[in-house]
Each structure stands twice: as C-alpha cells, then as structure tokens.
Amino acid sequence: MNEFVSALIGIIALSTVSVDQVYVSPSGNNTDGLTWATAFHGVSDGVNAAQDNGADLWIAEGIYSIAAAKALYSSMNIYGGFPAIVKSTAELRDPIAYPTILDRGILADEIFEINSLTDVKIDGLTFTTTSSAGEAAYEVEVTNGSSNINIVNCEFTKVPDLKPAPGQ
Secondary structure (H helix, E strand, C coil): CHHHHHHHHHHHHHHCCCCCEEEECCCCCCCCCCCCCCCECCHHHHHHHHHHHCCEEEEECEEEECCCCEECCCCCEEEEEECCCCCCCHHHCCCCCCCEEEECCCCCCCCEEEECCEEEEEECCEEEECCCCCCCCCCEEEECCCEEEEEECCEEEECCCCCCCCCC
16 A cells, blocks of 8 residues: 555656746757757747746747747747757856747748737747748737737848849
C-alpha cells in the first residue's frame, strides 16, 4: 500500500510542476519546449504550449516562417531577442544583437490575432513580410475591445518583392 501511495504522490507532484517559460529555438530538439535544449522549432507550437501551461514564450534569434495566423490568449507575454544557445537567460536577452524575425511571407493574414484579450505583451520581435497582399495585411491584429496590449521593442518591416537582375 505504501508503494502505491508513494507512486500516486509522485504522479500528482509531476502534474503540478509549474512552467514559467516555453522556448522556441532553431537549435532545440523540437520535443516539449520546456528548456532551450528541447525548444520547439515553430512559433505556433510554442504559443500552444505556452497557453497550455500559462507560461511566457521566449523565442531565440532566428528567422521563423509563419504559415498561418495564430490567436494569442489573455495574460500572455512573448519575448524575442535571446541568443540561440542552450544556456540563454533573461540577462542575455538583446533584441538588437539577437534579432528574432517572424516572417509572414505570402500569408495574407496577420501573424498574431489579439481578439477580446487583456494583458498581452509582445516584446523584442521583428515582424516582416514579402507579401504583396497590400495594406489590408497586418502583422498583429488587435480587435474587439482588447485592453492593456503592449507591443514594445518591436520592428515592422516589408521586404521588397525580389526581382531577378536584368538579363536573368
């Protein structure tokens, strides 16, 4: 009986482990995002895991292609600008030295949707697109009474359409 109780307590303890950050990095092994070593490769997977765990999302330097718009959730914090190393900490974060670029490519929709949410922070990301979808395309869309939305230390750019050199 004591072994059963000990096993049950161990299972309960494991299921209540608090997760403060979920990680995204091209150098992670793309398993669970709970450390830099196991970081997800995709921002969408990171957002999902952060939501499931009530955690902040930390994204390492690199260029991340976004295939579909991603809805965020209330009380979410997303931070970019971490070096792509296994031991990266908040103290090493520098969005200028370690740019975290979310590329919308030719996606006609936005990268992040903030719809009727509160207390969302996006900090240290570069949003870019090569889309020619026109002015109707946004990188972050904030709608329907969202409040306390902070987008800081971010850059929004549009990469000109690439055209072949003359004679090619």
